[in-house]
Amino acid sequence: MRSYARRDLLRNPRRTLASLVGVVLGVGLFSAVLFFVDGSGASMTKRAIAPVAIDLQRVLTSPLGEGVRLQQRLGATGPLHRGERTRVRLTVRNLGAAPAHEVLVKDRLPAALAYVARSARRGGRRLADPGGESPFAHGPGHVGLTVGTVAPGTTVRLDYAVRATRRLPGAAVRPSATISTRERPVPERANRPDLVPLDRLRDRVAALPGIAAADQLAFADLPPSSLQAGTATLDRPIKVFGFERAYAERYPAIRVAAGGFARDGALLSPAAARGLGVRPGDHMRLHVPGARRPARLAVSGIVDLSRARALFNSREGLKLEDFLYLPDAIVISPGAFRRLVVPAFREALAARGTALAVKSPPTLEIDVRLDRAPLAADPGRALRQTRAVAARVRRVAPGQDFMLDNLSNTLAVAEQDAAVAKRMFLFLGLPGLLLAAFLAAYSGSVLAASQRREHANLRLRGAGPRQLRSLVAYRTAILAGAGALLGTAAGFATVLAILGPSALFEAATGRLAVSAALALGASLVAAGLAMFVPGWLALRRDVSGERRELALERRPTARRLALELAALVVALAATLFAIRRGAFDAASGQVSTGRATALASHTLLLPLGVWVAGTLLAARLLQRAAGRLPVTPPPRFGPVVRGLLARTLSRRSRALATGIVGVGLVIAFGTGLAVFAATYDAAKAADARFTNGSSLRVTPSPASATPHPAAYARALEVPGVAAATPVIAGRENAVARSAFNSDVADLAAIDPRGFARTAALSDEDFPHTTAAAALRALHADPTAALLDADTADALRLKVGDRAEVLLARGTRHQQLRTLRVAGVFDRFPGFPEGLDVVVDLGTFRHATGITETDFFLARAGDPSAAGLGAATAALQAGPGSTDRLHVDTTQTTFNKEQSSLTALNVRGLVDVDSVYTLAMTAAVIGIFIFALMLQRRREYVVLRAQGLPTRELLALIAGEATVVAAGGLLAGMVVGGALGALLVKVLKPLFILSPVTVLPFADAARLATLLALATVTCALAALGLLRRLRPSEVLRET
């Protein structure tokens, strides 16, 4: 039987090919998706960590010195026997320059030790036992002992007795006490090692394996008037940084615009240099609170820090990673910082007598850059690597700092995104497996039908059921095995072509092997079963059963229709339920903000349900329609071809429905993907425009000497730029106040008319009004302001109410104004991280006198990549030739601001799917026509013998194929449109703005054209077969 099966397949190449092609394409699609997930997932790590400014930070908790310190000693040095007593001695020392307030010592004993009642003493004096418990751990919360204020240089001694409740080896008794103060509320364990100086800590960390570099960074906020040069005083707060030249080289966003680093010199930010009127070579004076006299420093250079996230990203928990930029800054060496700033702050604390007198002490930290090259491509594995490195870093001189592991935090988000991506991609690949199974079952049933006669002959010759089953099994194994192998190879080749070798082979070989094994295994099972079952069932049927199967479809389709209708209703009901439960409203993610994309995986099943049930229902409806096709009433037959076609379609509608289901499933999948891809592209472009503010965002360099008033926007309207508008904006640059509340706010001042012409506004962002109406309201009233909905809620303000707004907060220009709330917005273009207040630029300028614009939004005439490139080039060649301008386009923003999930090559995946959709469309039509030729060969031979010309026979076959193609196209387009819309809804969390479903008519036309071409091509191939059809076959009855 094995040999028979092999020969049968080899000697019937057309039949073998028809059976193989569907399996190969389906498996190809499924395996391609698996390989694609590997290939593109592998780039997630690289993409996710690219924007991370500092990999690891070790920030000193006591930057000004040792502070309070707790020593714990146990009286016994050896093992403790059960019941044996010993004393625990606790010593609190304040080694700092300032008093430590509300010092709290806590010692919660391990289970093997028990407190001895009335044994606690402070400086030899007995302490009370609260509630009969240890004063160092009493009550349900194990509250510790409040020591109170500990003055600098003083020591507090505490001790108490313990009793062992069981035998304890000496080494098992470890310090368990902690100390905390008002100044440092995080409890610190007793006996922490001596502080390691920052430069030694840096050297030890830098020497660890996996570390590329470690640098010292120190910075402090200084009040206005801290910098002077000659008679000029900088009346704004400034930031003083201490870092080496190497640090600046490591972080390229620190750009030295003039001069350079010098041992005793200082670099100034452009704004500070302008404010003081100094240039490199000049001198200035730096006043640090607590210093006896100002430090005289030479200006060694000008440094642009406006994009240095490493320096200005917040280190505070609630605002972690917020870019809190201060335009006035001075950079000195770490040594100078230690010499000039740290002692002065220490003095200031000591002189004022309370640590709270200095609002924020200096920050001293080690910024660590990991060696990123060995990091695994997979975010999960990379996360384990970075965590291992972080643990090594943490073990170096612990206890004196806290560590921020930015890289691991980012990778943790990327890992979640990667998991979501895999689920999403597998969902997009699952139809491939289903189609493979469908095509295998389809070609399997065709094969089974065509082999009935052969099997009958074998039976006549004495072949038993077991032998025939073996024959079907061998044939299935060979076809499914070859199909799975060829399909997996095709999938690999497709991904190689679309992603390129570099991206694909970035995935670990093991992972690719697992995918290949999964593709082979799943395909073998799915395609094998789909092929074997029809053949097996055909063997089980007796002659009457076969006749029943071959009999015309005369049963009503109502029962089947009801079943598929019910399935569709269930899928739609589940969708509605999911919508009502907000399953599609998950938050969108962004690695840079530490948010993973939340995607409810179960919702991915809904489009799948709609796809299958919708296509089946549509095919069934078309089957019913075909069953009612009018035929010429007897005794006339009517035109031969039309009469035959109408009768075969209406009376053998099951074959028609199977064909329509096949074409419909493929077309629906292709259309759904096309809808999703078009919507995805449009939505990502809209997101990028929203994030950027418009198609172009032009930011003058802080180092530029050119003034940038609002009127400068006109200079930016170069060829390729349709409109430009000025924006003044900043973080925490305002205070908004109502009768109920007051809060620091982020404010932007815009020219409403110019903004309306230029910015990427969406009515969706302005509840109860339109974007145009909101901007008109802002323009109409100089006292108008637009408020973010959350800010309005926090201040309990509604449209028409008045609020006080402090403009240009923290500068000498700050002004309090009463403004009327003219509108509320949910989001504002150009401010993806949020904005609280928007005011008219004229009003702002008039109130504060500030004329310098922070950035300009510009709209390119041609939003394509080429148009953006041309506009950028024109800007750089025009105003940018004399003035340093930084131009962000939607393209650059898209690359920078995306979540790691959307960073995935979704378009590439859609391309993979499209390739297979197109091929499968042709395959389904091909199999349908081939099935006709195989199953109806006898009928065609008889018709030819009766005198039906070949071309009319071809018209009959082509007519049937055309009806299947048209029906499948119609069903597929309708279901595909719904599938695409649902897919967009499910994948909504990928986008910032709500995506608007785009119907890609060009893609739909391409699919329809390809289907038509496939039908014509297959019909032409059928013509070749028909020409070889010998009418004399009708005379052979064997």
Add this chain to the structure above:
Amino acid sequence: MRGGLSLGLEAVTKVFTTDAGPVRAIDGITFEVAAGSSLAITGRSGCGKSTLLALVGALERPTSGRVDIGARPVSGLGAQARARLRRAELGFVFQTDNLQPFLTALENVSLQLALSGRDDGSERALGLLRTLGLGAAAGKFPDQLSGGERQRVAVARALVHEPRLILADEPTGALDHANALVILELLRAAQAETGATLVVITHDPEVAAPLDRRVALSDGRVIADSAAAAEPVTAAGGAGA
């Protein structure tokens, strides 16, 4: 009555190419059949009967030699012309009914009328079925009919367009004796009524006996011809009756 068509074969040879080499299925046969007569071609299985029928039925072209149907030489005709000839002038009855399974009995019959360009709305097809005792089965599909009924429908299909040459390939081969006699009687009656020429392939002497003439084949050659005495038949290769 349209009358029958004469049949003429002259040194007709048909060679098939197989894996084992060329096979000479018909080997230089020459004979003539008068219009309106009936002929039985007999012989054992594999002797070339069906191939001969394919040649005289314009289903195949001979490798060499000449086949004339009426005055028309069909051996040189192209596929389209032969198809035209078949649908207009020839009627086939096959060993099995070979009815189109998706057409009713009446439609199977009226399809042949439509093919011959005579689908004029007349009751001819139904009338013929009634004549054959199938009036009640006209609206039934082949799988709803018995074997004998199906073959009678096949006869009706072969006769409905009044062919001038009726070709039957083992028409009773799949039937029981009673049905076989009925079918044979139907064919002879139709021939008598229309004056058509009737050629029947059979291996059954009982079927061949009532026909005007009997030609026996072996290995692609004529080995016996009942008309040889009255009307000499030239059989290539020297075989004569």
